[in-house]
Amino acid sequence: MAFVGEEIPHEYAKVFAVLTQARDAGIDLVKQRFSNSVPLYGWEIDRVVRDVIEAAGYGDAFLHRTGHSLGEEVHGNGAHLDDLEMHEDRLILPETLFTIEPGIYLEHFGVRSEVDLFIDSNNEVHVTGGIPQQEILKLSVS
Numbered sequence: 001m002a003f004v005g006e007e008i009p010h011e012y013a014k015v016f017a018v019l020t021q022a023r024d025a026g027i028d029l030v031k032q033r034f035s036n037s038v039p040l041y042g043w044e045i046d047r048v049v050r051d052v053i054e055a056a057g058y059g060d061a062f063l064h065r066t067g068h069s070l071g072e073e074v075h076g077n078g079a080h081l082d083d084l085e086m087h088e089d090r091l092i093l094p095e096t097l098f099t100i101e102p103g104i105y106l107e108h109f110g111v112r113s114e115v116d117l118f119i120d121s122n123n124e125v126h127v128t129g130g131i132p133q134q135e136i137l138k139l140s141v142s
Helices: 010-035 042-055
Strands: 069-071 096-100 103-105 110-112 115-119 125-127
Touching (some): 010 096, 010 125
């Protein structure tokens, strides 16, 4: 995400903060479940992410599933992160890759934050881009 201008409008920063909290809640759930070898269904990740957005008052502006599996053809045939369009009851499995990409779309702007997660054969969770994920940074342009 990027904003061009002198100051990031407060509303933009607020929405982005909600998205990053929601995204990180999803990441935390995946890490917790896999570190404890507890089964995890696609709908559960969507629900955790969606709950954060709904609690902040933006539930009606989150119009799509939280994420999808990734494969060689972009969208994979594994479990999706969906409790909106369908109740995804397939398990998230080791050695799979998927997105967590919540979005909030208001009348005059929209924001989405996406990371990809890979679960390796040892149940370790790898997040693209490392830690920290996307955050608000102020850059000066000369």
